[in-house]
Amino acid sequence: MSNSLFVFAEIKPKPEHFKDAQQAIIEILNQTRAEEGCRSFELFEAPGQDTLYLFEEWQDQDALDQHHAQPYTAAIFKSYEGWLAEPPRILPLHSLD
Numbered sequence: 090m091s092n093s094l095f096v097f098a099e100i101k102p103k104p105e106h107f108k109d110a111q112q113a114i115i116e117i118l119n120q121t122r123a124e125e126g127c128r129s130f131e132l133f134e135a136p137g138q139d140t141l142y143l144f145e146e147w148q149d150q151d152a153l154d155q156h157h158a159q160p161y162t163a164a165i166f167k168s169y170e171g172w173l174a175e176p177p178r179i180l181p182l183h184s185l186d
Contacts, residue, residue, distance in 0.1 A: 096180070
């Protein structure tokens with residue numbers, strides 16, 4: 090069994106802030122992927138929906154906590170306060186194989 094921590098996040102920006110939220114995440118993809126303990130950090134969208142999806146894999150909870158402590162992550166979370174239609178839906182997952 091993998092010791093990794095997987096996170097699936099569903100992010101629903103207000104329609105007028107969809108591009109803002111999308112661009113803000115795109116801008117931190119490479120920084121986040123370079124963080125110690127980040128195994129994967131991928132952004133997706135479903136065509137025709139104003140929803141963004143993040144799929145993340147972290148070495149462990151400490152690595153994820155360090156990611157959340159980064160200034161660029163905190164800046165996006167602060168922007169979310171005005172951009173999002175509802176709070177993000179965050180699902181922490183563990184692999185079964």
